[in-house]
Amino acid sequence: MALRQTPSLKGEDPFRRIIEACFRREVDSATPFPNETEDLIETGILDSMAWVSFLRAVETASGVSDLGSVLNEQPASIASVLAALRESSKKPLASDHSQRGICRPAGTLSVLITASCSAQGSCVVPSEEVDRAFGMPIGKLRKRAGIESLAYATKRENELTLGAKTAEEVLRDASYGAQELDWIIATSETHHDYPALSAQLHSRLLARENCGALDVGGGCLGLLNALAVAQSLIASGVARTIAVVTADVHSRTLTPDCVAGEFGGLFGDGASAFLLRREEDARGGFGYRLGEFLFGCAGQYAAAIRVAGKKGGGLDVKFEGEALSRAAITRMEMVISAVEMRSGIPRASVGGFATHQPNPRLLTLLAKQCGVSPDAFPPICRTSGNLGSSMCGAALHTALQNAARAEARQRKPIFLTSLGPGLLFGGSWLTPA
Amino acid sequence: MRDFRKTAAVAEPEVASYLGKAECSDSLRGLFECAIHENRQGSGVYAYPTEARRSICGCHTKNLRLELYGNELRATLVLFSGEVARDLPVVDRDWLDFTDAAENRGANRAARLERFLNSQFQYKIMSCPHYFVRIGLTRPYREACWLMLDTLFPIPKADWLEEF
Numbered sequence: 001m002a003l004r005q006t007p008s009l010k011g012e013d014p015f016r017r018i019i020e021a022c023f024r025r026e027v028d029s030a031t032p033f034p035n036e037t038e039d040l041i042e043t044g045i046l047d048s049m050a051w052v053s054f055l056r057a058v059e060t061a062s063g064v065s066d067l068g069s070v071l072n073e074q075p076a077s078i079a080s081v082l083a084a085l086r087e088s089s090k091k092p093l094a095s096d097h098s099q100r101g102i103c104r105p106a107g108t109l110s111v112l113i114t115a116s117c118s119a120q121g122s123c124v125v126p127s128e129e130v131d132r133a134f135g136m137p138i139g140k141l142r143k144r145a146g147i148e149s150l151a152y153a154t155k156r157e158n159e160l161t162l163g164a165k166t167a168e169e170v171l172r173d174a175s176y177g178a179q180e181l182d183w184i185i186a187t188s189e190t191h192h193d194y195p196a197l198s199a200q201l202h203s204r205l206l207a208r209e210n211c212g213a214l215d216v217g218g219g220c221l222g223l224l225n226a227l228a229v230a231q232s233l234i235a236s237g238v239a240r241t242i243a244v245v246t247a248d249v250h251s252r253t254l255t256p257d258c259v260a261g262e263f264g265g266l267f268g269d270g271a272s273a274f275l276l277r278r279e280e281d282a283r284g285g286f287g288y289r290l291g292e293f294l295f296g297c298a299g300q301y302a303a304a305i306r307v308a309g310k311k312g313g314g315l316d317v318k319f320e321g322e323a324l325s326r327a328a329i330t331r332m333e334m335v336i337s338a339v340e341m342r343s344g345i346p347r348a349s350v351g352g353f354a355t356h357q358p359n360p361r362l363l364t365l366l367a368k369q370c371g372v373s374p375d376a377f378p379p380i381c382r383t384s385g386n387l388g389s390s391m392c393g394a395a396l397h398t399a400l401q402n403a404a405r406a407e408a409r410q411r412k413p414i415f416l417t418s419l420g421p422g423l424l425f426g427g428s429w430l431t432p433a
Numbered sequence: 434m435r436d437f438r439k440t441a442a443v444a445e446p447e448v449a450s451y452l453g454k455a456e457c458s459d460s461l462r463g464l465f466e467c468a469i470h471e472n473r474q475g476s477g478v479y480a481y482p483t484e485a486r487r488s489i490c491g492c493h494t495k496n497l498r499l500e501l502y503g504n505e506l507r508a509t510l511v512l513f514s515g516e517v518a519r520d521l522p523v524v525d526r527d528w529l530d531f532t533d534a535a536e537n538r539g540a541n542r543a544a545r546l547e548r549f550l551n552s553q554f555q556y557k558i559m560s561c562p563h564y565f566v567r568i569g570l571t572r573p574y575r576e577a578c579w580l581m582l583d584t585l586f587p588i589p590k591a592d593w594l595e596e597f
Contacts, residue, residue: 025474048505049579052520053475055503068502072543076503299517300461300471300478334473 014344015062015085019078021341022057026050036079051076061341063294064088109235110279112287112433115174117166118397120151120384121251121269134261141265146360151384152251153269159191162271163247164204170243170275171205174285178205182239183212185230187222189388190248201245212239220356221420222246222389223272223396224428228293230276240281247271248388253315263319266359268385272393279433286404287433288414291343294335294427301327301423325362328419332356333369335417335427343413343429347372350429351412352399356419357381357391378402392418403432449563449586457491459513464490464568469518469580476520479577480570489569489583497558497566497585499523499550501543506532508582510566521568523582531589553596561587 020033026046040046046054055067058081067084074080126149127141141147153162163186171178184207186198195203198213207213218225226244233239250267258264279289304324308316332355340347353376357363360382367374378398380391387394396416403411411432419425443451461469467484471477494510501507506523523529535546558564569583 022475049477049522049574050475052502052505052507052522053472053477056476056520057474068500068507069543069547071503072501072547073504298471299511299515300469300519302515302517303460330471330473 012344015082015089017344018058018061018341019081019085022054022061023078025057026054034078036082037075037077039075039077041076046076055081058085060294060296060338062088063292063342109237110433111231111234111290112277112279112282113274113290113400113430114277114282114285114287115170115176115275116273116393116397116400117169117173118272118390118394119162119166119169119270120387120394121153121157121162121249123152123154124383125150125152127265130265131261134256134265136261136265140261144361145266146364146382147266147385149383149385150251150265151268151270151387153249157249157269158252159188159197159247159249159271160200160204162249162269163188163197163201163245163273166247166271166273167201167205167243167245170273174275176241176275178207179211180241181205181207181211181243183214183230183233183242184245185214185216185226185242186245186247187216187218187226187389188247189219189222190250190253197245197247201243205243218389218424218426219420219422220386220388220391221418221424221426223392224293224295224416224418224426227274227276227290227416227428228295228426231290231293234276234278240278242276244274244276245271246273246388246390246393248390250386250388258315259317260319262321263317266386268381268387270384270387270390270394272390272397274393274396282433288400288403288430289433291339291429291431294338294342296425298327298331298423298425301331302421304423305421307421325358327423328356328358329362329366329369331419331423331425332366332417335425336370336415339415339417339427339429345413345415345429345431347415349412350376350415351403351406352395352414353377353417354392354396354399354414355417357395358386392416408432445586445588446563449565452491452567452584452586453565455491456487456489457493459493461512461514461516461518464492464580465570470577477579478518478521479579481576482573482578485570485578488578489567491565491567494566499528499554501532501546501550504543508585510582518568518580521580521582522571523585524569525582525585527588528585531593534591534594549593549596553593557593558585558587563587 059067070084127147128138131138131140184198184201188197191197196215198215202213216225223246230242230244249269251269254264254267304320306318310316363377364374378395380394399414414430416428458464465480466486467480469478497510508521508523509519511517536542565586567584569581570578
C-alpha cells in the first residue's frame with residue numbers, strides 16, 4: 001500500500017518532497033533541479049543506471065511498488081514520476097498490490113501505543129564470565145563488542161513468564177482488563193514449542209475465549225511485523241485493543257556446547273509488551289501514534305547469518321560477523337533514511353531511535369553513520385546483550401518512557417528500525433498523540 | 434583487409450557449455466573474487482575497480498527475472514549461495530535486440546512484453562538445458578564497477594515474438 005497523498009501541516013506536497021530528495025541523491029549538489037517535463041535521460045541529467053536507481057529510491061520512500069512498470073513508454077521526466085505517484089495514490093486500497101508495504105490501512109484510522117513495558121532476565125552476568133564460559137579470551141565481549149553484562153533468565157523464567165510479566169504490566173498501566181483484548185500477537189525467535197507462545201499467553205492472561213492469538217516470525221524483526229499486523233487489524237475495524245508481546249530466551253539454546261562465543265556470547269534474554277488501541281477509543285493520557293511501516297528483504301546478505309536445527313539436536317550456525325555487521329549498519333541507515341523521507345520528519349528532530357541493537361559497538365557506529373547523537377539510542381544491549389525480537393521492544397519502551405517524562409508539547413517523534421535474518425528489514429515511526 | 438570467411442559455427446548449447454568451463458561462481462564474492470557492495474542510495478550492486486580480479490564471470494543461478502523498468506531492461510537473479518543481485522542492467526545484445534523488436538509490435542507493447550517476461554520467459558529460460566548466465570563489470574563509473582548481465586543463454590528466438 002502506498003503513501004496516501006495527504007499534504008503535511010505546512011501544505012507541502014509529500015510526493016514532490018520525496019522526488020526532490022531522491023533526485024538529489026543521484027546528482028551532485030551543483031546540479032539544478034530540472035524542468036519537470038525534461039527527459040532526464042535524453043538531456044543527460046541522469047544516465048540509465050541513475051534513472052533506475054532514482055525510481056527505486058522513490059518507490060522505497062513512497063511505498064509505491066510498480067513505478068517502473070507504470071513509467072514504461074513514458075518520458076523519463078519528473079512530471080511522469082509525479083503523475084505516476086499521484087495516480088497510484090488515487091487507487092482504492094483494496095486493489096493495492098500486496099507488496100506495497102503496510103501503511104495507514106484505512107487512510108483515516110490512527111492506532112496508538114498507549115502503554116509499554118520491557119523486562120530482562122533477572123540474572124545479570126558480567127561479560128567476562130560469559131567470555132570464560134564460551135572459552136574466549138577474558139574481556140573479548142567488552143573490548144570488541146562493548147558488552148558489559150548479559151541478562152539471563154533464571155531457572156524460573158522462560159519466554160512465557162517474561163512475556164506474561166510485561167503483558168500484565170502494560171494492562172495494569174493502561175487500566176485495561178485482559179478480557180478487553182481482541183488479539184494477543186506474540187513474537188519470539190527462541191520459542192518453538194506448541195502450544196505456541198501467543199496461545200500460552202492467552203491462557204496465562206485469562207483473555208476472552210474469542211480473543212485471537214497469533215504468532216508472527218521474523219527473528220529480530222518480529223516486533224515490527226507484529227506491530228504492523230496489529231495496526232492493520234485495528235485500522236480495518238476488526239479489533240479495538242491488541243497486546244503485542246515479544247519474548248526471547250537465548251541462554252537455553254545458544255549455549256557454549258552448541259555455538260561459538262563470538263555468536264552465542266552476544267545474546268541475552270528479555271521481553272516487551274505494548275498495548276495498541278484505535279485513537280478514537282483511547283482513554284486519554286499518554287500515547288504515541290503509529291506511522292506507516294516499510295518492509296523488505298535484502299537477499300544479498302542472506303548468507304551472512306543462517307541458523308538451522310541439526311539432526312539429533314544442536315544448532316548449525318553460519319555467522320559471518322564482519323559481513324553481517326557491515327550489512328546491518330548499511331541497511332539500518334538506509335531504512336532510517338527511507339523512514340525520514342516517507343514521514344517527512346528530519347532525523348535531527350527525532351527524540352529516540354528504537355532500533356535493533358546487535359551490540360553497543362555497532363550501535364555507536366550506526367549513530368555515527370546516521371549523523372545523530374548516540375544518546376538518542378537507548379543503550380539496552382550494553383547491559384543486557386542482544387535480546388532478539390525483544391531488543392527493539394526494549395529500546396522502544398525506554399524511548400517511550402523518556403518521552404513520558406517530558407512535557408506533552410516537548411515530546412518528539414520516535415523512529416523504529418530493525419533487521420532479521422534473510423536479511424529482512426523494516427522501519428516505521430511514532431509521533432506523540 | 435583480410436578475407437575472413439565463416440567456415441563453421443558452434444551450436445548455442447556448445448558455446449554455453451564451453452563458457453561454463455571458464456571462470457564460474459555460485460556466490461557474489463566469488464564472481465570477481467572481491468566484495469560486492471549494494472548501492473545505498475537506490476539500486477544496483479558494484480565492485481571496486483582496484484579489488485576486482487576479473488571483469489566477467491559465469492554463474493549458475495537458482496532463478497532469474499527480467500523486467501522492463503522505466504523503459505530499461507533489468508535483471509534480478511538469485512545465485513546458488515542464496516544471494517540476490519537486483520537491477521542489473523542487461524547488456525546482452527541478443528536480448529536487447531529481442532526486446533527492441535518486441536517494442537515495435539503494435540499497441541500495448543510494454544504491457545505485452547511485461548506479460549511475456551513474467552510468464553513465457555520463465556518457462557523458456559529456466560527449463561532450457563543450456564541455461565547459463567555471465568555477469569560482467571562496467572567500466573569504472575562513479576568510482577565503482579557496476580555488475581551487469583552480460584550474457585544470457587538461451588539466446589531469444591525470433592519466433593518467440595509471435596507469442597505475445
